[in-house]
Amino acid sequence: MTSPEPTDNGGEQPLRNKIAFLNGIFLLVAVLAGGLGFYRWWISHPLAAIDFLIAGSGALLWLYLRRHPGRVELVANLALGLGLILFFAVFLLAPSQGSRLSLFFLHSAAAFFLKGTRTGLWWLAASIVAIIAGNFVQGAESALSGIDIGTTVLYLVALAGVFYYHGTLKSDEARRLREEDLRRQIRARLEHEKQLERLAHYDALTGVPNRILLFDRLAQALARAKRDQGLLAVCYLDLDGFKPINDRFGHSVGDRVLVEVTRRIRETVREDDTVARLGGDEFVVLLVGLEAAEECVGSLQRVLERVGEPIAIDGQALSLSVSIGVALYPSDEEDAETLVRHADQAMYLAKLAGKNRFHLFDPASDRRARSHHQLLQEIRQGLAGGEFELYFQPKLDLAARRLAGAEALIRWNHPRRGLLLPADFMRAVENTDLEIELGEWVIATAVGHLRRWREAGLRIQVAINISAYHLQSAGFVPKLTEQARRYAPQPGERWLQIEVLETAALDDIARISALIAACRELGIGFALDDFGSGYSSLTYLSQLDVDTLKIDQSFVRDMQSDKGDHAVVLGIIALARAFEMHCVAEGVEDEGIHQALLQMGCELGQGNGIGLPMPATELPGWRPSALAGGFDLIS
Ligand code: C2E
Ligand code: MG
Ligand code: MG
Secondary structure, rough: OOOOOOOOOOHHHHHHHHHHHHHHHHHHHHHHHHHHHHHOOOOOOOHHHHHHHHHHHHHHHHHHHHHOOHHHHHHHHHHHHHHHHHHHHHHHHHHOHHHHHHHHHHHHHHHHOOOOHHHHHHHHHHHHHHHHHHHHHHHHHHOOOOOHHHHHHHHHHHHHHHHHHHHHHHHHHHHHHHHHHHHHHHHHHHHHHHHHHHHHHHHOOOOOOHHHHHHHHHHHHHHHHHHHHEEEEEEEEEOOHHHHHHHHOOOHHHHHHHHHHHHHHHHHHOOOEEEEEEEEEEEEEEEOOOOOOOHHHHHHHHHHHHHHOEEEEEOOEEOOOOEEEEEEEEEOOOOOHHHHHHHHHHHHHHHHOOOOEEOOOOHHHHHHHHHHHHHHHHHHHHHOOOOEEEEEEEEEEOOOOEEEEEEEEEEEEEEEEEEOHHHHHHHHHOHHHHHHHHHHHHHHHHHHHHHHHEEEEEEOOOEEEEEEHHOOOOOOOHHHHHHHHOOOOOOOOOOOEOOOOOOOOOOHHHHHHHHHHHHOOOOOOEEEEEOOOOOOOHHHHHOOOOOEEEOOHHHHHHOOOOHHHHHHHHHHHHHHHOOOEEEEEEOOOOOHHHHHHHOOOOOOOOOOOOOOEHHHHHHOOOOOOOOOOOOOOOO
């Protein structure tokens, strides 16, 4: 049985109206039947007794319903049952339209109340059957009076109306129920979606936004900062010393530590800021609405302090700290992903710098590092792709004007940028494995050219530039020995010279001396390049067994006009002689310098005035300008 609960049955007000209506009917029945009873008392006492009985039950129902409006359905059922019995009694014992009329009201009101309920339906069926049966019984004894027929028709029409109404209400009710059900389903789905959304956007352990929501908020914050020209700090946090806690005390303690750390971080930042957990012990804090970059320093300092305070768990005081990397918008004008990545990189630097600190990302140094990295990558590819080439610059015996050797100078035939000089790329490889790879390539390539020239009838000493890092690398001598075996010099042939920058840091003089001695065995000599531009010259000169000094071109170029340079060149020539070394002047750009060097006693010269660096294929055909015939070979 569907109970007409106030909220369920279309609201409280209609129900109250229905109860009032039912009560009105009960009162009407009481008054009507009571009045009829008084009137009929003089005619027949039994009839009047029935009237009073009806009036009494009407009054009782009225009273009861007034006191217990919640039991309205029970009262309606009672009224229907009572009405049906009394109806029978009146119908059989005392046919009187007055009583039947009052019963009619009672009956239809109660049925009306119970409309739409299963019991209401049963009562209706019972009433109709009873009325028809009653009329039938009465009709069998005597002819039906006009009142009988009238009241019966009235009853049937009214009850059929209620019955019909009952049907429409039933479908209304069904629709209402269906809608209710639908609403319930929608509510459940919305609730479910909300839950899914929570799972998708929030970290299950700490309840703070996860990566997805972080990026959502970051994108919004970026848009806002762009519009308002505001400041935004993306801080990447990684706990220091979390893993040992997790390993030692287990994951549940680790989880509690994470929850506590999250709470502390949230406490230190503002309401508008976002604290997100990316997973593990990594968090991102988004500081928004900053007026100046310095403002975030205060927040970060607080985070460092708060996270650094001991965490008490199960009577243990656990300590950890946090390393923070910060990317600031708009000084780092990048998209959300890149900002987070930059903050991550800065965090890594904070760790490297000793943890428990923050480090600000520097876009300029990042750009430098990135282009450096890119260049290294390109060099590596270029080396594999055969883009490097050795050019050779002739060295001249200044007095005899004959070719005394050639210096191998590396060039890069860059597919996009054209021919590149060492200054364009050698700095990038300094002190890297790539520098060694390039050096090995230079040695192998120079040896290859030497072999080909020899086959073509040209014997010449080639000087190659080797960096200090390469020179001091493991395996240098064995690899060089291998190359010497490839070339197979004649006994005593000085076929190769290694030029080392005078400025190069040669740490272990004893080791270098041994190396020079080993090379000498292979017919390989040493030259100190750019001599005079460094400051450790005399140490090297006295301790290293080099055989050549190359005077730095900066002194040579201006020595005719600059007294100081002139003195330096003279000094170096004298030094070379004193140490029994050869001397090569670089930067011989014209005949004047050539002549001056000759007068100063310099033996060898190299420079654009003598010959520009040229591809290996051109060297055999090269002739010194003042020398018409072929050139002599240096032994
Ligand atoms: P370096 O060893 O002192 O080489 C001489 C440099 O001076 C060469 O520059 C050459 O082209 C330039 N030069 C020669 N004569 C003149 C002149 O009369 N006037 C002027 N202004 N310049 C002259 P390059 O080829 O650009 O090489 C520059 C430096 O790069 C070299 O200086 C050397 O230190 C280094 N380098 C060159 N090739 C290699 C290599 O294969 N390996 C290594 N590690 N370094 C190399
Ligand atoms: Mg050189
Ligand atoms: Mg030089």
